[in-house]
Amino acid sequence: MSERFSPSAPAYPLATTSSPTPSVPPSTQGPKLLDALRTQLRVMHYAIRTEDAYVDWVKRFILFHGKRHPRDMGPKEVAEFLSHLAVARNVSASTQNQAKAAILFLYRHVLGTQLPWVDDVVIAKVPQRLPVVLTAREVRSLLHELNGTTALVASLLYGTGMRLMEGLRLRVKDIDFERREIVIREGKGSKDRVTVLPENLIDPLQQRLRKTQQLHQTDLDAGYGEVHMPDALQVKYPKAGRAWGWQYVFPSQARSVDPRSGVIRRHHLSEQSVQRAISGAAKRAGIHKPCSPHTLRHSFATHLLQAGYDIRTVQELLGHANVATTQIYTHVLNKGGRGVLSPLDQL
Incomplete structure (x- = not known):
């Protein structure tokens, strides 16, 4: 036995x-x-x-x-x-x-x-399911029902094609306003990639960074201000965790205890709060499709293809390892049932 x-x-x-x-x-x-x-x-x-x-x-x-x-x-x-x-x-x-x-x-x-x-x-x-995609009108209505930080996060997800956690983990140093690009670090599969920085988000992001910097200075004055560092960088660069460039763009409103190290830090915004806000905004906007933060990523890819961008460009922006993964969005290029004109419409 x-x-x-x-x-x-x-x-x-x-x-x-x-x-x-x-x-x-x-x-x-x-x-x-x-x-x-x-x-x-x-x-x-x-x-x-x-x-x-x-x-x-x-x-x-x-x-x-x-x-x-x-x-x-x-x-x-x-x-x-x-x-x-x-x-x-x-x-x-x-x-x-x-x-x-x-x-x-x-x-x-x-x-x-x-x-x-x-x-x-x-x-x-x-x-074998197709992704849920919002129309441009539905995206506009959804964003209209959001406000504050949540509206900026949702706009960033739709405007860049980021995954939710990629957006919440965004660091100050990874936004390049001059080059109009955002570097996404350690995305799915621990891969880095570059995506577009929408022109319409430049001013809102700069305002967000000013508020974040004030909050970071408050933490420093209180003896805190250290942020979680990836891998062993905390050991290699002991003071980098307090540097402005490493701070999260969307910090949490409260400090919390790191579950691994026990250090009190200010983590990034909670993903549950963004998920609940987007779900509620979709209901208020009268959108009856299942709507989550990831729906905005699907909509970003689909709308780019509809605008005529080639699939390889969309693949790079999304960070897909294989173009076959990106091809699922091409279903929208066929209007109706694979672009077929129904005989009923010819009567």
């Missing part, structure tokens, strides 16, 4: 909390399993959202198999769990893939086990 998994197991026991990385454990006992997982994810510079998601999936995997330790399980148990997600839970293909990636990361990078290819998994069906 295989060993049951318990918090007191000597090799990588399960951690019940998600506290920051603990100090180096005694040599007589290895680190707890989930703490070791978090440590490895941080060593490999995974985002904190990915870290939390991977830890959660590993917990679910362990609980699904009656708290058996992962080292006592293998491809069969992994296949059973992933199939359960697709069959019983009816999760999407992307959700199932994330769960699979989390479990494989655990075995490969924490337990040091290379699992053979799992062939018996029931794969969640990948839906």
